[in-house]
Amino acid sequence: MRSLPVFLLSLFFLSPYLHAQTAEELTSLKDAALKGDASAQIKLGNLLRIGKILPKDEIQAASWFRKAADQGNAEAQCIYGMCLSFAIGVERNQKEAVSYYRKAATQDYALGQVMLGVCYLEGNGIAMDPVQAFALFMKTKDQAYGSGLMGLFRCYDKGLGIPKNEVEAYAYLTQPAIRLSLKAEGVPEDDFEKSVAKYEKKLTAEQITAGKIRAKEIEKEIEAKIASRKARK
Secondary structure, X not given: OOOOOHHHHHHHHOOOOXXXXXXXXXXXXXXXHHOOOHHHHHHHHHHHXXXXXXXXXXXXXHHHHHHHHXXXXXXXXXXXXXXHHHOOOOOOOHHHHHHHHHHHHHOOOHHHXXXXXXXXXXXXXXXXXXXXXXXXXXXXXXHOOHHHHHHHHHHHHHOOXXXXXXXXXXXXXOOHHHHHHHHHOOOOHHHHHXXXXXXXXXXXXXXXXXXXXXXXXXXXXXXXXXXXXXXXX
16 A cells, blocks of 8 residues: 555554553453453554553454454454554455455444545555545545545545546645644644645646635535534434
């Protein structure tokens, strides 16, 4: 999966489970995992994968992720799919990875939709289909999901699954959700600004102006979709 965004990978490789754990907490966590608690299985898997608090053991980590995934947990389905994609604790098997991403995507899990979209975009474990990729990225829009919006930028910029449209590409590239995603993983604001400035160099002044107007429209569309999702819950 050659062009997977770095900040998307960080959702997996930069874990929230690095804080100190007492012996009692670890015992309780292991007991819950053994009893089939999917959240505990994911957390235990991450601790084993990282190897900071528990001894690093990627094989055991992948095993716990699969246990949670096979219970239907969408987060675990994505994580185990990534294990399969990047040979973490298991042999690389992109076709099987696709099946797990699809399960997560079916549950409207944004990361699953993005991962499956990347597979369609690059023909990893499945026939290349940019139209399907674009549709999956678009499904993440109403969740303001940064890596999904970056996928839309890529599609509009390159004309993948949708006619090439640099104004629309620029509008998605400058969305606040992408900035927040990058900030969450520690990417310096200057790096993002440089990327935007570099893209602006290929645009005319008229395109930049139109892109900024369109970006505001997209922000409002996203806000409306988020409000609608909340109202349905």
